[in-house]
Amino acid sequence: MPMSEEFQALSARVRNWGRWGDDDQIGTLNLITPEVVAAAAGGVRHGRTIALAVPLEHEGVQAGFVPGRDNPTRTMHAVNEALDPEAGPDAFHTSDDHVTMGLQAGTHWDGLGHVSYSGLMYNGFDSATITGAGASLCGIHHLRSVVSRGVLLDVARSKGVDVLDCPYAITADDLDEAAALGGVEVRSGDIVLVRTGRMAIYHESGGMAYCLGPSQDGSNAGMGLSSVAWMHDHDVAAVANDTLAFEVYPSEADTLAVHLLQLVDMGLTQGQNWDLETLSDDCAADGVYEFLLSATPEPFVDAVGSPVAPVAVK
Numbered sequence: 001m002p003m004s005e006e007f008q009a010l011s012a013r014v015r016n017w018g019r020w021g022d023d024d025q026i027g028t029l030n031l032i033t034p035e036v037v038a039a040a041a042g043g044v045r046h047g048r049t050i051a052l053a054v055p056l057e058h059e060g061v062q063a064g065f066v067p068g069r070d071n072p073t074r075t076m077h078a079v080n081e082a083l084d085p086e087a088g089p090d091a092f093h094t095s096d097d098h099v100t101m102g103l104q105a106g107t108h109w110d111g112l113g114h115v116s117y118s119g120l121m122y123n124g125f126d127s128a129t130i131t132g133a134g135a136s137l138c139g140i141h142h143l144r145s146v147v148s149r150g151v152l153l154d155v156a157r158s159k160g161v162d163v164l165d166c167p168y169a170i171t172a173d174d175l176d177e178a179a180a181l182g183g184v185e186v187r188s189g190d191i192v193l194v195r196t197g198r199m200a201i202y203h204e205s206g207g208m209a210y211c212l213g214p215s216q217d218g219s220n221a222g223m224g225l226s227s228v229a230w231m232h233d234h235d236v237a238a239v240a241n242d243t244l245a246f247e248v249y250p251s252e253a254d255t256l257a258v259h260l261l262q263l264v265d266m267g268l269t270q271g272q273n274w275d276l277e278t279l280s281d282d283c284a285a286d287g288v289y290e291f292l293l294s295a296t297p298e299p300f301v302d303a304v305g306s307p308v309a310p311v312a313v314k
Contacts, residue, residue, distance in 0.1 A: 003117070004253045007261070010225065014232040015265040017123045024123055025142045027112055027267020031237040032148045036189035040149035040292045044313050050279050050291075052193075052310040053107040054202065061244065061273050062105050063207030069102035071207070103140075104305040109238070109297045110246075110263060110270045111140035113304040117260050122267045134302030141299040143269065143306075148191050148237055150293030150312055152276065152283050153178035156197035163197035169224025169248035170194060176230075182289025188235035191293050195276040196221045199242040203277065211244050220249040228261045231268060238295075240271025240310075271295070271308070279312055288314060 003011070020030045054061055060071040078096040104110065113135035116127035122138055129137045155174050156164050158181040164170075175194070179186060186192060198221060202210035211218070222243050231239055239262070247258035254260070262268040283289045292313040297306035 003257075006225065007254045007257050010228055010261055011265050014228055014261060016267050017265075022123070024267070025112065025138045027122055027269065028235070028237050029143060029146065029269060031189040031235050032146070033189060036148055040147075043149065043290060044292050045288075046314055048282075048314045050282055050312045050314070052274050052276065052279060052312060053308065054199075054273055054275050056099075056101070056106050056307070059207060060106055061202055061207050061210055062102070063211045066244070069105050070100075071105050072099050072101035074099045103300060103303055103307060104272070106307055107273045107275065107310065108271065108305050108307050109140065109143065109146075109240075109295075110259075110272070111135065111138060111143070111304045111306065112263055112267055112269065113138035113140075115256070115259050115263050117264060121264055130304070135304050136302060138304075139302040140297055140304065140306040141301045143297055144299065146191070146238065146269075146296045146308075147292070147294050148189055149187065150191045150193060150291050150295075151179075151184050151186055152182060152193050152195060152279055152289045152291075154181060154195045154276075154280050154283065154289070156195055157181065157280060157284060161197065163200060164221035166219040166221050167248050167250060168196075168221035169252055170196070170222060170227055171224050172226040172230040175227060182283065183287065184289045186234040186236065189237045190234070191238045191240070191295065192231070192234075192236050193274060193276055193279070193293075194223065194239065194241040195280050196242055197277075199275050199277050218249065220245040220247070222247040222249065223258050224248050225252050225257060225261075228258060228266075231262065232266055236268065238269040238271065240274045240295075242274050242276045244272060246270055246272045271310075274310065282314065286314070
């Protein structure tokens with residue numbers, strides 16, 4: 001079925017194809033200029049660091065809800081082994097391990113090759129360039145350095161609740177209210193972090209409760225359609241939140257329309273499963289909702305997503 005009229009109107013409004021050249025593969029991350037990074041670094045006041053990644057563990061946030069996005073399975077393949085079998089106990093010994101996991105299982109970025117529609121992905125590239133070998137275009141490895149000013153938009157706190165209900169579509173007005181709560185103005189090149197409070201459910205009850213929602217139906221509080229134009233109008237470089245689906249689910253109109261509009265039309269990198277709980281408390285305590293954010297993904301060549309261990313520096 002063709003996309004809804006609302007979707008098509010939004011697509012025409014926010015599409016960035018060709019904005020940074022016909023060969024561009026990183027989209028809105030082009031907005032993170034050296035000047036943006038220098039200004040962000042200048043905002044560091046105390047050197048306090050806050051980690052934003054969930055632990056990578058077998059009982060992690062996926063809980064088997066999304067097929068193929070298995071939580072990490074880590075095994076040891078060397079345990080106190082000597083390099084020289086003739087060596088005595090005082091010689092060099094080593095332990096080593098390896099892991100199998102879905103690259104989007106924990107805290108991660110979705111690359112621009114992650115989704116497509118009408119046979120096209122970001123910048124008009126043919127979605128057929130995504131094959132069993134991976135993403136020959138728009139692979140996550142092109143995101144070589146993701147460091148910018150981060151801004152927390154604490155939507156849950158601005159509404160006076162611990163956790164947003166599910167389903168709930170976060171609107172442009174909600175983002176404005178959260179910005180007003182934090183006393184911040186979102187600027188070009190910012191990385192915006194949107195808190196729903198749902199990560200607290202993972203901390204309290206584990207991955208299955210976090211994934212499925214209170215009605216055990218997979219419903220999600222997340223970004224709504226009106227937030228798409230808001231991100232475009234503010235020239236946001238990347239956006240992440242503390243949910244599995246990122247956007248409201250069930251969807252308002254077309255299925256996972258926010259993914260399509262942001263990743264395909266805007267070239268806006270999305271992040272999911274970010275742990276914003278400690279950051280939320282810290283920002284509320286000192287009243288500062290901006291920080292230097294380091295969030296470069298692991299550069300898996302030709303991958304369409306990748307784990308990230310983001311750190312906010314205040």
